[in-house]
Amino acid sequence: MRIWRYGDNINTDMLFPGKYTYTCSTAEEIKPHLLEDLDPLFAKNVTEGDMIFAGKNFGCGSSREQPVLGLKAVGITAVVAESFARIFYRASINQGLLLIECPEGVKAYTQADTVALDVENGTLTIGSHTFSFPKLPKEILAICEAGGLLPYTRQKLKQKKKC
Amino acid sequence: MVGCLVGEHTMAMTFAEKLLANYAGKTLVEPGQIVTVRPDHLLMHDNAAPIIAKIQPELQDYGVCRKDLPVIVLDHVIPAAAEKNALQHTQIREFVNTYHIQHFFDVGYGVCHQIIVEKGFALPGMLLLGSDSHTCSYGAVGAFSSGIDRTEAAALLLTGETWLKIPQSIKITLQKTLPRYVTAKDVILSIIGDVSASGADYCSVEFHGAVSQFSVDERFTIANMGVEMGAKNAVFPADEVTIKYLTSIGIPKTRYTPIHPDPDATYERQLTYDLSTFTPVVAVPHSVDNVKPVTEVEGIEIQQCLLGTCTNGRLSDFKVAAELLKGKKVHPTVRLLLLPASRAVYLDALKEGYITTLVEAGGTLLPPGCGPCLGAHQGVLAPGERCLSTSNRNFKGRMGCKEAEIYLASPVTVAVSAVHGRITDPRKEAGP
Numbered sequence: 001m002r003i004w005r006y007g008d009n010i011n012t013d014m015l016f017p018g019k020y021t022y023t024c025s026t027a028e029e030i031k032p033h034l035l036e037d038l039d040p041l042f043a044k045n046v047t048e049g050d051m052i053f054a055g056k057n058f059g060c061g062s063s064r065e066q067p068v069l070g071l072k073a074v075g076i077t078a079v080v081a082e083s084f085a086r087i088f089y090r091a092s093i094n095q096g097l098l099l100i101e102c103p104e105g106v107k108a109y110t111q112a113d114t115v116a117l118d119v120e121n122g123t124l125t126i127g128s129h130t131f132s133f134p135k136l137p138k139e140i141l142a143i144c145e146a147g148g149l150l151p152y153t154r155q156k157l158k159q160k161k162k163c
Numbered sequence: 164m165v166g167c168l169v170g171e172h173t174m175a176m177t178f179a180e181k182l183l184a185n186y187a188g189k190t191l192v193e194p195g196q197i198v199t200v201r202p203d204h205l206l207m208h209d210n211a212a213p214i215i216a217k218i219q220p221e222l223q224d225y226g227v228c229r230k231d232l233p234v235i236v237l238d239h240v241i242p243a244a245a246e247k248n249a250l251q252h253t254q255i256r257e258f259v260n261t262y263h264i265q266h267f268f269d270v271g272y273g274v275c276h277q278i279i280v281e282k283g284f285a286l287p288g289m290l291l292l293g294s295d296s297h298t299c300s301y302g303a304v305g306a307f308s309s310g311i312d313r314t315e316a317a318a319l320l321l322t323g324e325t326w327l328k329i330p331q332s333i334k335i336t337l338q339k340t341l342p343r344y345v346t347a348k349d350v351i352l353s354i355i356g357d358v359s360a361s362g363a364d365y366c367s368v369e370f371h372g373a374v375s376q377f378s379v380d381e382r383f384t385i386a387n388m389g390v391e392m393g394a395k396n397a398v399f400p401a402d403e404v405t406i407k408y409l410t411s412i413g414i415p416k417t418r419y420t421p422i423h424p425d426p427d428a429t430y431e432r433q434l435t436y437d438l439s440t441f442t443p444v445v446a447v448p449h450s451v452d453n454v455k456p457v458t459e460v461e462g463i464e465i466q467q468c469l470l471g472t473c474t475n476g477r478l479s480d481f482k483v484a485a486e487l488l489k490g491k492k493v494h495p496t497v498r499l500l501l502l503p504a505s506r507a508v509y510l511d512a513l514k515e516g517y518i519t520t521l522v523e524a525g526g527t528l529l530p531p532g533c534g535p536c537l538g539a540h541q542g543v544l545a546p547g548e549r550c551l552s553t554s555n556r557n558f559k560g561r562m563g564c565k566e567a568e569i570y571l572a573s574p575v576t577v578a579v580s581a582v583h584g585r586i587t588d589p590r591k592e593a594g595p
Contacts, residue, residue, distance in 0.1 A: 061558060062295075063295050091315075
């Protein structure tokens with residue numbers, strides 16, 4: 001498992017260049033261009049189970065779903081950041097990509113540390129330190145538990161039809 | 164006192180709290196609370212194609228929840244740059260016809276955000292969501308508007324409802340008046356430079372104070388860039404300027420109910436700026452909050468200038484640029500691209516002679532749309548090139564090339580710099 005470390009204000013053009021937004025929409029089309037202008041090694045070397053650690057305002061910029069789909073498709077377990085931009089945050093909930101807001105954890109991390117994530121109990125262990133992160137509100141958890149917003153919406157529509 | 168009565172206490176609310184409480188059917192809400200809302204409109208553009216592709220079976224089973232909910236504007240890659248874009252446009256037209264979508268604007272009407280305001284889809288007190296980050300622009304007319312992602316737009320088409328978290332609010336009070344050659348663009352760039360690109364993350368930003376000096380065009384420029392400091396929405400609560408603008412586009416006061424924050428509402432932060440001290444500024448690569456006084460970047464050579472987009476592509480922007488470029492020539496090493504925000508702006512600028520002046524000066528006119536702003540076509544940069552632009556983002560790679568640089572400035576600074584071929588302080592052109 002590898003930690004990909006980035007700084008503040010990682011924007012959507014860095015995560016997935018705007019020039020591809022109307023030509024790439026499937027995971028296979030998106031994958032080779034992930035983080036292309038930020039870190040050309042990412043798309044080549046990322047493996048399932050890796051995590052991203054970043055600073056403030058991760059995902060700022062456009063309403064761009066491709067990086068969320070792409071990061072999920074390559075198997076990123078979670079993006080841990082000091083904070084997230086709101087459209088990216090919503091998009092990740094809707095796709096089921098795990099985002100963890102844990103500024104203390106990000107600041108504490110060094111390359112020498114081992115990282116363990118316990119989603120159920122809301123803890124992130126970095127080296128010998130354990131940090132807790134807040135659980136999602138129940139309304140949002142329901143979307144995650146359904147497997148994302150579209151499966152959640154399908155459930156809702158079916159219930160309505162029955163009524 | 165306009166607040167809400169809860170027991171014996173009066174709870175004062177911000178603009179966002181009051182408006183979202185209305186839409187959630189509640190008398191009182193507080194920051195952090197999650198509410199379910201049904202927006203008045205849902206904005207989509209070229210990305211309507213991948214949005215509807217996500218829900219084909221559901222659309223067949225359940226249809227679109229309201230035919231007047233979506234407003235679809237083709238603007239991002241128009242006219243189609245490649246077969247793939249053309250096919251997406253076709254899929255959107257088929258969807259519009261099949262589901263009898265009421266509000267559709269095909270290639271050439273303009274940028275979606277301009278259309279929403281110009282055609283009166285956004286009105287004071289309304290709630291709009293859109294699958295584009297600059298949806299926050301409609302705060303220019305006192306609406307609450309915010310960007311969402313494609314999947315959420317798909318779900319909204321089916322159900323008409325979604326969740327929103329009640330945001331904390333930031334109150335920005337603008338005092339005194341701007342000096343000559345300093346514009347609304349300099350105001351918002353300076354504020355973003357001050358608070359940073361994450362300074363208003365998740366927050367609702369309200370503008371108060373000496374705002375009557377700003378037209379709806381100028382408020383649009385400011386609200387449009389709210390997202391560049393992370394804001395959920397940015398708003399000028401409706402006033403006489405708003406009412407006058409709406410009357411001018413044929414919308415009477417009876418069609419809307421403005422929302423105003425209570426004077427004693429609670430704000431997460433209050434910021435005050437003295438506009439008389441503001442100067443022309445430039446956001447330098449590669450982030451919007453990397454803002455410097457123009458005097459610090461003067462002399463930097465530029466190869467492309469972009470006048471237009473949803474940030475600064477309105478009649479007043481073309482007017483000021485035409486006045487500055489009348490009888491002059493764009494520097495021979497500069498390509499000046501003209502991108503009106505809508506067909507209506509284009510026609511008005513033609514009638515007023517601004518287009519003639521700007522084309523005579525050496526400008527190249529592009530069709531009303533997003534043009535080169537997102538790097539897909541019509542003005543992609545080469546490695547090593549620099550563009551001085553009136554648009555809203557200077558991210559690395561934004562105009563299609565990661566080895567190019569984008570500088571953001573006002574139409575005044577862009578027009579003056581285009582003549583000199585380098586970034587120039589517009590105050591040096593100051594006449595009487």
